[in-house]
Amino acid sequence: MTIGRRALIGIPYLWLLLLFLVPFGIIFKISLSDITLAIPPYTPTLDLSEGWPGIRDFLRQLDFENYVFLTEDALYWKAYLSSLRIALVSTLLALCVGYPIAYGMARAAPEWRPTLMMLVILPFWTSFLIRVYAWIGILSTEGYLNQFLQWIGLIAEPLQIMNTPTAVYVGIVYTYLPFMILPIYATLERMDDSLLEAAEDLGCSRLSAFWIITFPLSRSGIIAGCFLVFIPAIGEFVIPSLLGGSGTLMIGKVLWEEFFSNRDWPVASAVAIILLLILVIPIILFQKTLEKNQEADA
Amino acid sequence: MTSAVAAARPAEFAPWNDPAQTPLIRFENVTKRFGDFTAVDDVDLAIYRKEFFALLGPSGCGKTTLMRMLAGFETATEGRITIGDEDMAGIPPNRREVNMMFQSYALFPHLSVWDNIAFGLKRSDMAKDKIPDRVQEMLRLTRLEKFARRKPHQISGGQRQRVALARALAKAPKLLLLDEPLGALDAKLRQQTQFELMDIQEKTETTFVIVTHDQEEAMTVASRVAVMDNGKVIQVDTPARIYETPNSVYVADFIGDVNLIEGNATLKPDGLVRLAWAEGAPEIIATAGEGLTDGARASFVIRPEKVAISAERPEGRNNVVQGRIHDIAYLGNISTYHVELPGGQIMKAQTVNNRRQSRRGFTWDDEVWLSWTDTAGLVLAG
Ligand SMILES: Nc1ncnc2c1ncn2[C@@H]1O[C@H](COP(=O)(O)OP(=O)(O)OP(=O)(O)O)[C@@H](O)[C@H]1O
Numbered sequence A: 001m002t003i004g005r006r007a008l009i010g011i012p013y014l015w016l017l018l019l020f021l022v023p024f025g026i027i028f029k030i031s032l033s034d035i036t037l038a039i040p041p042y043t044p045t046l047d048l049s050e051g052w053p054g055i056r057d058f059l060r061q062l063d064f065e066n067y068v069f070l071t072e073d074a075l076y077w078k079a080y081l082s083s084l085r086i087a088l089v090s091t092l093l094a095l096c097v098g099y100p101i102a103y104g105m106a107r108a109a110p111e112w113r114p115t116l117m118m119l120v121i122l123p124f125w126t127s128f129l130i131r132v133y134a135w136i137g138i139l140s141t142e143g144y145l146n147q148f149l150q151w152i153g154l155i156a157e158p159l160q161i162m163n164t165p166t167a168v169y170v171g172i173v174y175t176y177l178p179f180m181i182l183p184i185y186a187t188l189e190r191m192d193d194s195l196l197e198a199a200e201d202l203g204c205s206r207l208s209a210f211w212i213i214t215f216p217l218s219r220s221g222i223i224a225g226c227f228l229v230f231i232p233a234i235g236e237f238v239i240p241s242l243l244g245g246s247g248t249l250m251i252g253k254v255l256w257e258e259f260f261s262n263r264d265w266p267v268a269s270a271v272a273i274i275l276l277l278i279l280v281i282p283i284i285l286f287q288k289t290l291e292k293n294q295e296a297d298a
Numbered sequence B: 001m002t003s004a005v006a007a008a009r010p011a012e013f014a015p016w017n018d019p020a021q022t023p024l025i026r027f028e029n030v031t032k033r034f035g036d037f038t039a040v041d042d043v044d045l046a047i048y049r050k051e052f053f054a055l056l057g058p059s060g061c062g063k064t065t066l067m068r069m070l071a072g073f074e075t076a077t078e079g080r081i082t083i084g085d086e087d088m089a090g091i092p093p094n095r096r097e098v099n100m101m102f103q104s105y106a107l108f109p110h111l112s113v114w115d116n117i118a119f120g121l122k123r124s125d126m127a128k129d130k131i132p133d134r135v136q137e138m139l140r141l142t143r144l145e146k147f148a149r150r151k152p153h154q155i156s157g158g159q160r161q162r163v164a165l166a167r168a169l170a171k172a173p174k175l176l177l178l179d180e181p182l183g184a185l186d187a188k189l190r191q192q193t194q195f196e197l198m199d200i201q202e203k204t205e206t207t208f209v210i211v212t213h214d215q216e217e218a219m220t221v222a223s224r225v226a227v228m229d230n231g232k233v234i235q236v237d238t239p240a241r242i243y244e245t246p247n248s249v250y251v252a253d254f255i256g257d258v259n260l261i262e263g264n265a266t267l268k269p270d271g272l273v274r275l276a277w278a279e280g281a282p283e284i285i286a287t288a289g290e291g292l293t294d295g296a297r298a299s300f301v302i303r304p305e306k307v308a309i310s311a312e313r314p315e316g317r318n319n320v321v322q323g324r325i326h327d328i329a330y331l332g333n334i335s336t337y338h339v340e341l342p343g344g345q346i347m348k349a350q351t352v353n354n355r356r357q358s359r360r361g362f363t364w365d366d367e368v369w370l371s372w373t374d375t376a377g378l379v380l381a382g
């Protein structure tokens, strides 16, 4: 291998090292420290001027106390579980909403497809924060949704949607829907229409042809879409804090509070490390399926 | 070159000549329009049981559309299609005893060869325990036993094509539609597969309708050929008759190599025609084609292999012209001489090279005589 090629391959590794491993190392180190009233608000801090004994002293003071603490307080594992549940349910909801949209786009006349694609991507052009705020205007007790429902006479009293898990589901599904639609659309659009005709020709009804042919063939898109929604949803902070109120417990919110309200950096770091470990499993699974799909396509 | 050697099948198979036979498929004044474009134009067609029927025509003439109407993927704008005396209007593809082998094969990529072949059987009323036997039979017929467990992307193009055939045949349909089934194969494999197809068709006694734009293929496999142009069926006949007695200049020109000479026709009482084709040249005497009227503008058509070439003026023939060799195409088994006639027309004459390195026949710029019998060529209207 020439030096040039090695350098080329080295760049992404360097990138990973700088932007992932180094921050990870720093966070991990903080998670092993103790809280103190200082700047930065943890101890020990590494002071290289004292040489070897200093480093040894520093290492001796690190421990897994914070991790033990996380297991002792029920709040944390409840928050993890609740985040997992909310992420899982949102992913399923996004799939149920996104699949028909992707299917409709793939079945639309070819000249319409770029426009439809545009409509899916369009929300990205405004700030995520503003879009979530807009949902407050829709979902609150005096919001548009309640006004509308009262106006058509469906309900007498306004519904309490804001500050409930429902609002969080709405927010997450809304925000991450494009990540579900786009990969599914990509697989559906690539599918050869004559496969469905062949299935029909061999005795399938339209509906069973969908379940036997279309659905399995869009599996790779479904898997990609689900991971793309699930992984960011689990650590979501903005949506539960703006729409979920105090009623929803999510690990992202706990993390925020540890950092900024309690200024307990070590515990917050431990929370973050555990979250990362939880996410590593689906991320590895995701990579595996991606690789498998690439092999199948080749 | 074109060969009219489909005579491999028994000569007596000709249900279209037997008034007692009823056709399996009938197209009655069928028209299909896409918007204001007419893809199939007022087609009448009858196809009989056990026939190997070929639809032949240039690209875009409506062959696939005709086929898709039989399978149920398109509905006729006008007219009636019946299969086994049942009107097909409104019957969806999954309820027709018709199976189609798709041009792109359309194999299900996520299913194994075995499951692809079993696909239709699982959705039929066949008993579950009978399915493996039937699949095995199909695998044997198409010589795919070794590949049963593979996925479509793990087999070759030719094998894929055989899977598509096996899958379409598995349900033992009344009618099998094949849309350019051999399009993706190289010439050698193609020829071999044509014979396999004929063999399978005979063994299974299924009615085959094949779409092709390769005339040689149509001539090889088919019991009858329909030549189409612009959504219309121009002629339906056996390969030999299509080749020897085309009903129009279009068909004559489309099938095989042909010499065309335009002129004015005069009908003679004995069924022959005189064609005045050039100032001062002797009139051509030939057989009258279908629908030729006296005194009309007409074309004389003759196949190059029916034109004899000689150095001396031949005796005892009515049709003799002299010319100069303009070009020679040596094709190994035959040679085609392009001879320039005094009027400037080019006439092709073919000879069989049945002797290896025989005395060199003719060469460029030789003065030669071309001749043919009165019945060798046809005069067709137009
Ligand atoms: N769905 C459709 N909408 C509009 N026009 C169509 C449609 N399907 C076919 N056509 C037109 O009808 C004509 C006949 O098409 P068809 O596919 O039957 O041709 P073909 O004879 O099978 O040609 P080829 O040999 O190229 O396959 C073509 O001009 C085609 O453009």
Ligand SMILES: [Mg+2]
Pocket: B063, B064, B065
């Ligand atoms: Mg076609």
